[in-house]
Structures are given as structure tokens and as C-alpha cells.
Amino acid sequence: MKNLKDLNYGIVGLGIMGGSIAKAVRQNILSQNGATGKIYACNRSTACLAQATSEGVVDQTFTSDCVSEMLPLCDILYICLYPHATLNFLIDHKAEFKSGAIVTEISGVKGLFEKELPSILRSDVDFIIGHPMAGGEKEGYANSNAKFFIEHNYILCPQTFNKPENLELMRDFITEIGFTRITDTTCDTHDYKIGFTSQLCHVIASALVESAGDPEITAFGGGSFEDLTRIAMINAPMWTELFISNKEKLCKHIENFEKQMDLFKKYIAEEDSENLKAMLEDTREKRMRMGSIRSVKNK
Amino acid sequence: MKNLKDLNYGIVGLGIMGGSIAKAVRQNILSQNGATGKIYACNRSTACLAQATSEGVVDQTFTSDCVSEMLPLCDILYICLYPHATLNFLIDHKAEFKSGAIVTEISGVKGLFEKELPSILRSDVDFIIGHPMAGGEKEGYANSNAKFFIEHNYILCPQTFNKPENLELMRDFITEIGFTRITDTTCDTHDYKIGFTSQLCHVIASALVESAGDPEITAFGGGSFEDLTRIAMINAPMWTELFISNKEKLCKHIENFEKQMDLFKKYIAEEDSENLKAMLEDTREKRMRMGSIRSVKNK
Numbered sequence: 251m252k253n254l255k256d257l258n259y260g261i262v263g264l265g266i267m268g269g270s271i272a273k274a275v276r277q278n279i280l281s282q283n284g285a286t287g288k289i290y291a292c293n294r295s296t297a298c299l300a301q302a303t304s305e306g307v308v309d310q311t312f313t314s315d316c317v318s319e320m321l322p323l324c325d326i327l328y329i330c331l332y333p334h335a336t337l338n339f340l341i342d343h344k345a346e347f348k349s350g351a352i353v354t355e356i357s358g359v360k361g362l363f364e365k366e367l368p369s370i371l372r373s374d375v376d377f378i379i380g381h382p383m384a385g386g387e388k389e390g391y392a393n394s395n396a397k398f399f400i401e402h403n404y405i406l407c408p409q410t411f412n413k414p415e416n417l418e419l420m421r422d423f424i425t426e427i428g429f430t431r432i433t434d435t436t437c438d439t440h441d442y443k444i445g446f447t448s449q450l451c452h453v454i455a456s457a458l459v460e461s462a463g464d465p466e467i468t469a470f471g472g473g474s475f476e477d478l479t480r481i482a483m484i485n486a487p488m489w490t491e492l493f494i495s496n497k498e499k500l501c502k503h504i505e506n507f508e509k510q511m512d513l514f515k516k517y518i519a520e521e522d523s524e525n526l527k528a529m530l531e532d533t534r535e536k537r538m539r540m541g542s543i544r545s546v547k548n549k
Numbered sequence: 550m551k552n553l554k555d556l557n558y559g560i561v562g563l564g565i566m567g568g569s570i571a572k573a574v575r576q577n578i579l580s581q582n583g584a585t586g587k588i589y590a591c592n593r594s595t596a597c598l599a600q601a602t603s604e605g606v607v608d609q610t611f612t613s614d615c616v617s618e619m620l621p622l623c624d625i626l627y628i629c630l631y632p633h634a635t636l637n638f639l640i641d642h643k644a645e646f647k648s649g650a651i652v653t654e655i656s657g658v659k660g661l662f663e664k665e666l667p668s669i670l671r672s673d674v675d676f677i678i679g680h681p682m683a684g685g686e687k688e689g690y691a692n693s694n695a696k697f698f699i700e701h702n703y704i705l706c707p708q709t710f711n712k713p714e715n716l717e718l719m720r721d722f723i724t725e726i727g728f729t730r731i732t733d734t735t736c737d738t739h740d741y742k743i744g745f746t747s748q749l750c751h752v753i754a755s756a757l758v759e760s761a762g763d764p765e766i767t768a769f770g771g772g773s774f775e776d777l778t779r780i781a782m783i784n785a786p787m788w789t790e791l792f793i794s795n796k797e798k799l800c801k802h803i804e805n806f807e808k809q810m811d812l813f814k815k816y817i818a819e820e821d822s823e824n825l826k827a828m829l830e831d832t833r834e835k836r837m838r839m840g841s842i843r844s845v846k847n848k
Contacts, residue, residue: 383771403768433768443769446761451773453817454753456832457809461802462745465838469702469732470742472682474750474780481773482836486829493817493825503760504814508807510756515803518752518792526792530785533755537781540758540767 255285260324264293268330269394274427298391321346329355359495360437379407399428445499455482554584559623567629568693573726597690620645632656658794659736678706698727744798754781
């Protein structure tokens with residue numbers, strides 16, 4: 251099998267996620283004895299390229315105009331753009347990928363890619379569908395951090411056309427850059443579950459902020475409101491794409507959630523202590539059974 | 550003015566909040582040179598009384614049966630029970646409070662007390678209505694911690710009958726035990742705003758857990774779901790009381806929140822990118838303007 255420390259890595263889009271992947275590769279893989287691999291990065295604006303070069307995170311950088319020079323060099327290529335830009339990039343640059351390469355991307359909806367597979371695939375390049383479930387609410391390379399991945403989940407959506415040795419290499423890679431748990435699933439299940447754990451949570455946090463009448467409300471906060479709305483410092487263009495790309499599943503989750511809100515509201519309005527208490531006891535028990543990704547490492 | 554380090558403190562209900570107050574008084578006030586004050590505690594179950602005694606947190610403890618012996622000793626008396634139990638305690642034990650004492654409580658609804666003031670008040674005892682906006686999702690003395698109060702809010706609802714010197718003493722006390730910001734308001738405003746920042750957040754977190762079909766859902770989590778549902782490890786009997794005691798205001802907040810959810814749902818279902826993006830940009834800006842209680846200290 252190929253040795254990760256001798257591969258060349260390409261990052262298209264050196265933002266918070268692309269930057270974090272580059273830093274993790276540098277620190278965890280290319281720092282190994284005898285490593286010969288390189289990291290290449292391409293980004294539309296060049297300030298982050300200069301910073302990543304000066305920090306020794308990347309070996310060579312390319313402007314968007316010159317990305318065609320970078321792609322044939324990369325054994326593992328990560329496209330870290332917004333979902334539709336990623337799809338368009340995969341289609342537009344298909345002919346330029348290195349023969350034998352693994353090409354992958356990070357976006358939060360997968361149905362989008364599954365539908366367009368015939369336009370993306372090339373028999374000598376393996377396209378692996380996956381989703382690193384990590385990041386931060388602040389954008390840009392300046393906020394990237396190799397530590398984001400520690401104690402976090404990675405979802406893979408293996409396809410029948412994926413070569414087993416490439417999936418194995420990808421799993422090794424994901425573990426090497428710090429992720430704790432890899433879960434295999436289908437694109438459809440990914441979009442349904444991520445619609446719940448991620449997209450629904452972002453809609454809720456945003457609706458909660460929107461329903462606050464008073465910007466001074468935090469003087470009355472005890473921490474709950476801050477916990478629930480941290481993610482409302484939202485990247486509007488990206489989440490607009492994500493929400494709309496997954497609209498059927500997300501709207502279903504919103505409706506299920508609203509049904510539970512309505513049930514709580516009914517019990518409260520009717521002063522139905524007995525049912526309200528029973529439901530809250532069920533909530534507590536359910537939440538405790540769910541556990542925490544952070545506890546997986548200690549199992 | 551009275552000196553905090555020479556006063557005797559009483560805690561009725563030595564759980565997470567009562568225990569945290571006792572610990573903060575011990576560490577921040579009675580540790581001062583020449584302090585002569587004492588801490589007395591009463592609790593229904595006695596295990597926590599033994600633990601607090603052995604840890605040197607309290608000077609003398611009383612079982613529930615003997616609380617009438619403790620009350621006449623206390624210059625500042627904190628009732629740290631569930632809301633209705635607190636109200637009943639204030640009414641039942643009114644005759645036993647020390648003349649000149651400040652009596653206060655910690656519960657998350659205040660209208661309850663305002664309505665019953667004639668049954669609570671005694672001309673030589675000052676009842677101060679306040680709410681420490683701090684705590685943790687785990688109950689009991691074993692989970693109490695003096696540090697909970699640092700960088701947190703305290704709400705006071707001063708009444709016309711409160712003596713100015715007692716309010717001043719109370720403010721000193723609140724600051725000494727670690728709170729960062731004290732906000733004065735009415736009981737009505739307190740209940741309206743806490744209905745939003747605290748109660749609505751707890752309903753949302755609970756409804757989100759209830760709408761999760763799958764206990765294995767955390768394998769698909771990136772942190773958002775965990776942030777939003779930490780507080781769903783809820784103390785069911787207490788929150789049932791809080792929700793129902795504040796039902797009109799809380800149901801209004803639930804409805805306002807649901808309106809915003811419906812608006813998001815509409816934009817998503819209609820693929821209305823323009824309005825969705827504009828609303829998310831507004832969310833981000835609103836959330837950033839709200840700031841953080843944790844930043845108050847640096848102002």
C-alpha cells in the first residue's frame with residue numbers, strides 16, 4: 251500500500267477547513283522520519299497562501315488561474331469549497347487530476363454529488379465521498395487549527411466503484427489527521443442524519459436569535475442562550491446552499507421538531523404537570539443514553 | 550453598614566446552588582482576616598450535610614425537623630428549594646426569621662413571590678427578590694462549585710419596601726461571592742426575559758432531543774447537537790414547576806420562536822436563496838451585537 255508520508259497532498263480552498271487539513275497533514279504525517287510528501291494549496295485570494303507558506307504549512311501555492319498546474323501533482327486532493335463550487339470544480343477540472351489519485355471533498359450535503367457522479371468520475375481517479383464533522387464558527391485560514399479534528403467524527407459514503415485499497419488508505423489518512431471515529435453510510439442516510447444534527451441545529455439557533463426582541467438580552471442569560479446560539483454566527487452564503495440543497499430532509503426535521511415544541515407548549519398551556527414531567531424525564535433519559543463523541547476515545 | 554465577614558449565613562437546601570453559595574461565602578468572605586461569621590445549613594437528606602461539614606464548608610447543620618432552631622441565627626438567609634417549596638417555606642417559617650435579617654431565594658420565577666408578598670413579609674425582616682443566573686446541569690451538593698458564579702449575571706428585583714442599606718449589603722454580597730454583573734428589574738420583566746433566555750432554551754433543547762429518532766445520532770454530530778442539548782439533561786420536577794409557573798410568557802416566546810422557524814422553513818422549502826441568505830446575515834449580525842457575558846469583565 252502507498253505510504254501516506256510519501257504522498258503529495260493538494261488543497262483547493264485554503265479556508266478554515268482546508269487550512270486545518272493542511273496543518274494536520276504537516277504536523278501528523280509529513281513530520282515523520284524520511285517523509286518525502288509535499289503539500290500544495292490553491293486559493294482565490296492570495297493572503298492566506300502567503301501566510302501558510304511563511305508558516306511552513308504548505309510547500310507550494312497556486313493562484314486560481316494556475317490550479318491546472320497543481321492538480322496533476324496531487325495524490326490526495328481535497329476540494330474545500332462551498333458545495334456547488336465544489337461540484338463545478340470537480341466537473342470542470344476532471345481531466346486534470348493525476349492518474350491514480352484520490353479526490354475527495356468536505357461539503358455537508360452528499361446527494362448533490364451522487365446525482366452528478368457520471369460527470370465527475372474518471373476510471374483512473376477514485377472519487378471518495380466523505381464529510382469531516384468538525385470546524386469552527388469563524389471562517390478563514392487564520393482560524394484553522396489542526397486540533398479541530400481530535401475527538402470528532404468523520405463520515406464516509408463508500409461507493410461500489412471505490413477501490414478497496416483507496417478506501418483503506420483514506421481511512422488511515424483520516425485517523426492520522428486526528429479523527430476519533432469513522433462511520434460508513436450512504437449519501438441518503440448522511441444527508442438525513444446531518445440534516446438533523448447539523449442543519450436543523452443551525453436553523454434552530456438562527457430562529458432563536460431572530461426571535462430575541464432585545465440585543466441586551468444576554469444580561470439575563472445564564473449560559474443556556476449562549477450555548478444554543480454560538481453557531482448562529484453563521485456563514486450565510488454557505489448555509490443557504492446547504493439548507494436548500496437538502497431541503498426535503500431538512501424541512502421534515504423542522505416539522506418533527508415543531509411537533510415536539512407544540513406538545514411541550516400544549517402541556518405547559520394546559521398546566522398538565524404530569525405529562526410535562528413525564529416528557530422531561532424521557533428527554534433526560536434519552537439525552538443521557540446518547541452519550542458524547544468526546545467519550546468515544548475512552549471506551 | 551454591617552460587615553459581611555461578621556454575619557451569619559443560613560442555607561436552606563444544600564444542593565448544587567445552596568452548596569455553591571456556601572462554598573463561595575466560605576472561600577471569599579469568611580476567609581478574610583478576623584472574620585467571625587458562621588455558615589449554617591439545613592437539608593432534607595443528611596448525606597450532603599455530613600460532607601459539607603467534613604469539608605469545612607459549613608459550621609453547623611440542621612435536619613429539616615430542626616430548621617426552626619437555625620432560622621433565628623441567620624443574618625442572611627438563602628432559601629434554595631424548588632419554587633413552590635420555597636414559597637411555602639417562606640410562608641410557613643415567617644415567624645422564625647431573625648429580626649433584621651435579609652431573606653432571599655434563588656428560584657427562576659418571580660411573579661409567584663410578588664403575588665404572595667402579604668403572606669411573606671414581616672416589617673422587621675427584609676425579603677429581597679433575586680436570581681443568580683448560574684449553575685450546572687448536574688444536581689446536588691456533590692456538583693456544587695464556588696466558581697460557577699464567576700463571569701455570570703445576577704438579577705435583582707428591588708421592591709419599594711426594601712431598605713436601601715439592605716439592598717446595598719446584598720449587592721456587596723453578590724459581588725463578593727463572584728458575580729460579574731448585577732441587573733435590576735421588575736419581577737414581570739425578569740419572568741419575561743428569563744422565559745426567553747432560560748426557559749425557552751430548555752424547551753428547545755428538550756424538543757430537539759425528543760425529535761431525534763435514533764440514540765446513535767451522536768455518531769453523526771459535529772458538536773452543534775451537543776451544544777444545543779447539553780441542558781436537556783434536565784431536572785424534570787423543577788423545570789415542570791418553572792415552565793408552568795411562567796406559562797403565559799413562556800408560551801408567547803415559544804410562539805415567537807416558532808414563527809421564525811416557520812419563516813426559515815418557508816424560505817428553504819421555496820428555495821428562496823435571496824431571502825434566506827438575507828435572514829441568515831441578519832442573524833449573524835444580531836448574534837454578534839449581543840456579545841457575551843464573558844466579555845463584560847473586559848469592558
